[in-house]
Amino acid sequence: MGHIQVCGLSKQYMERRTAPRTVNCSPNVEQGTYLEVLNDINLHFEDGELVCLLGPSGCGKTTLVRIIAGFEQPTSGSVTIDGKQVKGPSSNHIFVFQHNGLLPWMTVWDNVRLGLRHMSDKEQMGDRIREYLDIVNLTGFEHHYPHQLSGGMQRRAELARALVVNPDVLLMDEPFAGLDFLTRLKMREEIINMHEYFRKTILFITHDIEEALVMADRMVVFSDRPAQVRMNLKLSCSHPRDFTKESALEDLRRSVYMELGVHYAL
Ligand SMILES: Nc1ncnc2c1ncn2[C@@H]1O[C@H](COP(=O)(O)OP(=O)(O)OP(=O)(O)O)[C@@H](O)[C@H]1O
Ligand SMILES: [Mg+2]
Numbered sequence: 001m002g003h004i005q006v007c008g009l010s011k012q013y014m015e016r017r018t019a020p021r022t023v024n025c026s027p028n029v030e031q032g033t034y035l036e037v038l039n040d041i042n043l044h045f046e047d048g049e050l051v052c053l054l055g056p057s058g059c060g061k062t063t064l065v066r067i068i069a070g071f072e073q074p075t076s077g078s079v080t081i082d083g084k085q086v087k088g089p090s091s092n093h094i095f096v097f098q099h100n101g102l103l104p105w106m107t108v109w110d111n112v113r114l115g116l117r118h119m120s121d122k123e124q125m126g127d128r129i130r131e132y133l134d135i136v137n138l139t140g141f142e143h144h145y146p147h148q149l150s151g152g153m154q155r156r157a158e159l160a161r162a163l164v165v166n167p168d169v170l171l172m173d174e175p176f177a178g179l180d181f182l183t184r185l186k187m188r189e190e191i192i193n194m195h196e197y198f199r200k201t202i203l204f205i206t207h208d209i210e211e212a213l214v215m216a217d218r219m220v221v222f223s224d225r226p227a228q229v230r231m232n233l234k235l236s237c238s239h240p241r242d243f244t245k246e247s248a249l250e251d252l253r254r255s256v257y258m259e260l261g262v263h264y265a266l
Contacts, residue, residue: 001082002093002168002201004045004068009077010226011038011063037063039226041077047168048199050191052212055222055230056260061205064227065171068203069096081169095167097175101158102146108133108157109142115165132160135197136190152183156190163198172204176211188215192239209256213249214241221259230259 012034037060045051053061066072068079070089079086081093095115102111112129119125133139136156146154155175162170176184192215195202206212212219213235221231233252243249257263 001047002045003047003082004043004169004201004203005080006041006043006045006064006068007078007080009038009041009064009067009074009079010036011060011067011072012036012075036226038067038074039228041227041229043220043229043232045201045203047201049217050195050202050204050215052216052219053203053205053222054207054209054212054219054256054260055227056224057207059222059225060227061222062173065096065173065203065205068169069094069171071096093167094169094171095162095165097158097162097170097172099155099158099175099177101161102154104146107143107145108138108149108160111146111157112161112164115161128164129160132164133157135163135194136160150183151179152187155179155183155187159190159194163194163200167200169201169203172202174205174207176206184211189240191215196239209253209260210243213243213253213256219256221256231256 014032015035016032041064053064055061063072067074068081068086070086102108103114106114109129112132113125116125116128119128129142130139133142136159138153138156138160141149141153141157146157149157158175176187179187188211191202191204204212204215216235218232218234220229221233222228223230235249235252237246237249241249243253
């Protein structure tokens with residue numbers, strides 16, 4: 001479960017301005033212009049697919065993901081997940097993974113436990129938390145607070161917190177932001193392994209083209225705002241992917257850079 005259909009999705013934000021006080025105009029009249037962020041987006045994410053979303057800063061990636069999560073309403077068009085139209089947030093199906101998502105006053109154990117509050121069997125709940133902390137290699141750090149963990153460990157704790165609720169869809173908006181290069185490479189590997197094991201539908205926003213090419217089953221590249229789909233590429237090479245051995249990857253990398261208007265990195 002976790003099949004997402006985005007149909008004719010458009011989004012405009014009202015940019016409010018307060019009119020200046022004039023003789024002919026009553027005070028504080030709100031005037032507005034519309035900011036068009038998404039324009040007729042049609043996308044289809046298959047169950048269990050890991051899709052990387054790329055595009056220029058400010059083009060509307062976060063807005064799209066927030067609409068899929070039900071946090072924002074589209075101006076027109078619709079999103080359905082497993083055939084049901086998204087009308088608001090649903091914690092059962094979707095987990096929005098965000099960095100700095102851990103509650104600083106709670107231990108790793110309690111943070112992971114948050115998603116399992118509905119479980120009445122405490123023993124079963126404990127086993128489940130232990131299992132997921134083990135999957136993300138945090139056994140032994142159950143009683144640490146977030147500030148006692150490294151950046152990479154914090155992301156792994158966040159990942160455990162996301163996975164333990166067994167969502168159909170994971171939405172990850174630049175989850176590796178702020179991590180150093182090596183930790184980021186390791187986290188990529190962890191997401192790939194986790195995805196191969198759990199097969200969740202993952203929408204993963206990144207600005208890193210190499211990261212998308214290494215991780216994704218498919219990558220979608222958006223234009224400048226208002227975002228339109230410029231590329232929708234299936235990546236079928238097996239993992240681990242090696243740019244030096246797969247010329248197709250190298251060609252793709254070049255074409256994505258070109259699409260994003262970057263020529264010097266080629
Ligand atoms: N709640 C809001 N009200 C008004 N404008 C908004 C709102 N949220 C986002 N915007 C505007 O919509 C545009 C797209 O924002 P969004 O955050 O979706 O971009 P993005 O592609 O995620 O950018 P980045 O890569 O920098 O994170 C921006 O111009 C932003 O100012
Ligand atoms: Mg964003």
